[in-house]
Amino acid sequence: LHQLLYSWLYNFKYNSFEDLIKSFHGKGLVISVGNHHFNFARSTIDNLRNIIKSDIPIEIFYYGDNDLSEDKRNILSKYDNVYLSDLSTYFNNSQLRLEGFALKPFSILASRFEEVILIDADTVYLRDPMTLFNDTGYIKKGTLFFQDRHFETSPFDSYKWLKTWINNPLPDTTKLRIWNEKTIDQMESSTVVINKSKGILGLLAACKLNEEKYKSIVYKHVYGDKETFWIGYEIARQPFYFNPLRPAIISKVESVNSETTRFCGHIGHKSEDGKFMYWNGHLLLDKNSNNPKLIDF
Structure with missing residues (x-):
């Protein structure tokens, strides 16, 4: 059943689910970077290394040679403790057709780190992101998600759509502002913290929602990848945690x-x-x- 659900995962880089689990360890930061985002990413890494003096390991994901040019990869590779990985070599893209927002959950899944802080290339940190791994909610549930700003109007029908198919929602879901119809957007995904060992099924479900044939439906109701993280955990029946601060x-x-x-x-x-x-x-x-x-x- 698992191989039927996630056939793109097998016989490419991983031959078994065990291969995937054994491929990650430790803690680190992940950034998905293309040519368009290169200057942001370079500045973000400069800030982490030279301003706030963080030595957190960083893995840069790009999607093939045309996504991030060789000269830009060479520049990023000169930073200490920074790794570059080509996401196109990890999964069977003939089934996925990954691009844009959809690259983000798959970058977490492919990362060499067991505990991952995924950030957007243009995210500016004032303190060492490593401290997020100490959050009490994250330690308990294995995720740390952040709330989006409050929107009462939007071109999306998010909570109406969600309630047409989510039955018996998790307690974590019933607490959400979006579930209680107080906002259109629940999650802001410029920083997503996930312990893959604690929540691998939720992450896989989030990836599933970003497959080509499913995102064409999902993205009609929510904006890009943002909500797919917590929805994935809801689908997998795995608890998740949101920072309660607005x-x-x-x-x-x-x-x-x-x-x-x-x-x-x-x-x-x-x-x-x-x-x-x-x-x-x-x-x-x-x-x-x-x-x-x-x-x-």
Whole structure:
């Protein structure tokens, strides 16, 4: 049954489930990087190594030679304790057709680390991410997920869709804001912490949701990979843990017109001790702008 569900996992790099389990050990950071994200990733690693002085092992995943050029790989490989891995050599992509958001859960699965902190290339840390492994909820349940900002309106019908097929939800699911119809988006996935030995079935289910034939359905109801992590654990009936602290916003109050102001910017998060940990979006006000400007602190 397992080989039928995850046929892309076998007879490529791994010949058995045992091969997969034996392939990972230790703790480390994982970043999925393509040419477009290279400058962000390089800056993020510079920050970790030279500003906050973290020596956390880092594994960079890319998808084939065209995804991350050889010269860029050579630059990243010069950092201490940084490994580069080609995700296209791990699984049978004729079945998966991996790209974009879908690369993230598969990078966790393929990683050499047993305990993984997956971060986006443009995530800026103010403290050593290794401290996330000490979170009490993570130690108990093997995951540490972070909440997204509150959205009441969206092009997605997330909670309505979820309730059409999730029966007898886990206690962890019933506590979620999205399940209680208080927000459209529950999870923000610029940082995802997973102990694979504790929750491998949940991770595999999350990967399943990001297969080509399933993500074409899933992504119509939720935004990209974000919700697929906790949904995967719900499907596998494995408990999961969300940091209970609501996200922070890195921004300034802007005037829209004479009657309206807005507060919209990068999303950030605190660790369980209440100290600010990281934000997503790097140092640019708008990373997608043709004329990007730095955040004015």
